[in-house]
Amino acid sequence: MAEIFAGIGTSHVPAVGAAMDAGKDRDPIWAPYFDKIEGARNWMAEAKPDVCIIVYNDHASAFSLELIPTFVIGTAPSFVPADEGFGRRQVPDVEGYPELAWHMAESLILDEFDMTIANQMDVDHGLTVPLSVMYGQPTTWPCRVIPICVNVVQYPPPTGNRCFNLGRAIHRAVQSFHSDERVAIFGTGGLSHQLQGERAGLINAEYDNAFLDRIVTEPEAQAKVTHTEYMREAGSEGIEMVMWLVMRGAMNPVVKEVFRATHIPTSNTSNGLLILENSAER
Amino acid sequence: MAEIFAGIGTSHVPAVGAAMDAGKDRDPIWAPYFDKIEGARNWMAEAKPDVCIIVYNDHASAFSLELIPTFVIGTAPSFVPADEGFGRRQVPDVEGYPELAWHMAESLILDEFDMTIANQMDVDHGLTVPLSVMYGQPTTWPCRVIPICVNVVQYPPPTGNRCFNLGRAIHRAVQSFHSDERVAIFGTGGLSHQLQGERAGLINAEYDNAFLDRIVTEPEAQAKVTHTEYMREAGSEGIEMVMWLVMRGAMNPVVKEVFRATHIPTSNTSNGLLILENSAER
């Protein structure tokens, strides 16, 4: 059986990817952030997952308002970085894993999650920035990737509870796959930020820190938090934090926190990075 | 509150639409079928629903293998008949009901159904033939329509149990809408048929009749039937019958059967038509 051994929570701020792509990550404005995450990159170089399941949201890139799926699983052999309005991001294409992705799709649907299956899909900064955060700038990404794309742009996103339960179902699906590969799962987005309206620029560090604590130790309680609370306390785009619950649901009830960093701000966002490993107890 | 007062189960055989469109419905080969359904059309002329929720599947028309949503709700102001390979069907455009459809979409997603929202979508024979069956050939369709599109082409479709529970959630969503409109819900597709492979042409009338009985009186037991049983007993395309469970789930536990007709075959299909009204007891 394949095994999810680690969960990674990370913001997916486009400016972080842009800074790296432009070679500005050692500039004085960016160096403090990249210094903070070095430990996570070292952990990743050591952990070497075979497969990364990346839970993220599309930002009007692959999908538009024409068709708005709640949960998508990408089953394609490869995924090309999307043109988000200024050309495609110059990072390697992302190699998929059709066999495992189809196994998961079938398992999740029979487990009564109403997935949309994408046989072809571009991936935007929501997916590629987390790879950059964890792997830096390799010429090819050193893992296969299964994109799980969650609607958080159109209200209403799936509830936190539904996201948490999707994570549990992903755990079951991966565990019933025939290989013995080691899988990491990413929950991406957040932490507090608001890009729109007169309240743009909102940051709520206290709320973010409480969220990071609760994701580790009280995920079931965190799964009950309403959309309105996220939007009120963490900003309208802070609602992305529900995607961390998918990651957490796929991990064991008890986890070990092996890395945490926060940085305010990257661009307009309170940036968080958290790595969890499964404890022996399930 | 709006109210679902009737459930209609019907096959959606393209040849039935084609016969009507070509003015062949009084030809000797078609007359026996259209004679049988006259009572249903009379019931419909009397019942006059304000809104029809039509649960159907797309047959590689609006959606392709590029993106395969499990459950779609159509929120557009209107829906155009799809070009299924030989031009668009010459029937009126279908008027949508964005306000109710959005109310339902929000309600269903917060109720933890992972809907895909379609703001633009062509509708194929799966939706237009049931309208033709019930309304004949008016110059405009006399109701507003909310399309609910279910994947049954790519294995696995949602389970029967999930379909039944979606029906229940639709009931709750409609009931919490502010208008006092009268809503009918259609479950379409089936009955037994197989369009593919060496077993093409399969018909299982005994199984179909048992299904019709059970949909009326034992829907919860019917909701437990597996995909393999449907495909084995009712043919690979007979799996469409799961969509009748959405309709049934949206009705009260006890219903009154007010119309039933079956006809073998229309084209390659065992054709069924069933009308249910809610009993006083819920």
Place this chain on the structure above:
Amino acid sequence: MSKPQSPTPESDSAEPSYRDIPGTYVFDGARCQRGYVLNMFCMSLTQESNRDAFRSNPSDYLDQWDLTPDQRESIEKRQWLRMLELGGNVYYTFKLAAFDGMTFRHLAAGMTGVTIEEFAEMMTTGGRPIEGNRSRAAQRAPEGNESPSHG
């Protein structure tokens, strides 16, 4: 093997139980992967402009699609059953059949190797019976009371 009188839940996990259904190409993930290009070629024929292009120069039009040689041959020779074996789904292959002016009955006749008249005759006399067509395992069984049946 007697006919099940009431539905018996079957597991959909492990080796899928639907593989036991005879003459049936369940369009699961494996088939979808195999037939993706073939099916998307068929899908393209829902656009008038593509139908025109395919009609005026089939070979050029097929060149635009990354089909396997087998898939391309099955399309060129209209080998309808073989298309399914190569990952085709009947709702997609029907787009090609419709392009040729065929109905689902013509397509079914093509897949089952009978004439359209023979197929129509089978349908109007009640269709292909379920008896003998439920299970590959039963068809192979020596008792033979689930032997293949063609209506």
Place this chain on the structure above:
Amino acid sequence: MSKPQSPTPESDSAEPSYRDIPGTYVFDGARCQRGYVLNMFCMSLTQESNRDAFRSNPSDYLDQWDLTPDQRESIEKRQWLRMLELGGNVYYTFKLAAFDGMTFRHLAAGMTGVTIEEFAEMMTTGGRPIEGNRSRAAQRAPEGNESPSHG
């Protein structure tokens, strides 16, 4: 109104509780309907050929979209906040901002009516505080201990 220390579930039904959040245009069904064409126009700018067409003749390109006069004006005048009022979603309006060479910070400055320098200064000093920015009702309350705050 004191700050909630632990998450308190709020009902998402009836009059949505999120309407109480100040300075925030929650992109619900009503907004999606209103802004559909505006947002789809913005979305079109993710294609190079459309960016070229819009650049070479903005007016002709806008003619292809069934925008309301207000929406069209808001686009022509780059009234970023007004676009949200007219149904725009920030991920879509950002496509237009990116077309103009702007970043999310420029766009935020545009929506909040400050200079990019002022906005950057607010962000690098910890961002807009949550205190005073939680609730419209609290902002209206006479005690005034949730009065608007701009960092």
